[in-house]
Amino acid sequence: METLNLSELFAEFKESKNLDRETLISILEEVYRSVLVKKYGAADNFDIIINVDKGDIEIWRNRKIVEDSALVDLNQEVTHSEAIKHNADFEVGEDFTEEVSRKEFSRRNILSLRQSLNSRINEYKKGNVYNKYKERVGEIITAEVYQTFKKEALLLDEEGNELVIPKSEQIPS
Numbered sequence: 001m002e003t004l005n006l007s008e009l010f011a012e013f014k015e016s017k018n019l020d021r022e023t024l025i026s027i028l029e030e031v032y033r034s035v036l037v038k039k040y041g042a043a044d045n046f047d048i049i050i051n052v053d054k055g056d057i058e059i060w061r062n063r064k065i066v067e068d069s070a071l072v073d074l075n076q077e078v079t080h081s082e083a084i085k086h087n088a089d090f091e092v093g094e095d096f097t098e099e100v101s102r103k104e105f106s107r108r109n110i111l112s113l114r115q116s117l118n119s120r121i122n123e124y125k126k127g128n129v130y131n132k133y134k135e136r137v138g139e140i141i142t143a144e145v146y147q148t149f150k151k152e153a154l155l156l157d158e159e160g161n162e163l164v165i166p167k168s169e170q171i172p173s
Contacts, residue, residue, distance in 0.1 A: 033046070038112065042075055042076075063077055063078045065090055065096050066092060066093075067080055150167075
């Protein structure tokens, strides 16, 4: 598979979004699975390998080799004649594993992947901020005013999280 350097991406997300590697890996795997479901109908026979050290993602598709006339599900099965093109030693009933190239993904799939990744990371971040502050209801918290609007103000807490405070909760003037 073509190399996609994710080490820079991991470093960027760790600094800007306060995400650890394991969380980002699980989000990436979940997003890739959703795109595979959209493209192939199911993703249970795919293995997604995210190598943080090398900075790449590999997707492997596992299918069962069947006789040419017995092909029922193209996602789960591959014909014997197609399998022996890759290796002449394959027999009917064996497992056939092939790497899925990113070139197989259409532009729409890539855009969907990107949009899903951004939304899942934002959901995770919002959940973390909520969990951090739900126990602190009624406490006074210090934060820096980042931007003010007519109906609300944006604040930055000590960890760089963006918080919203409505006008009704602010001190007048």
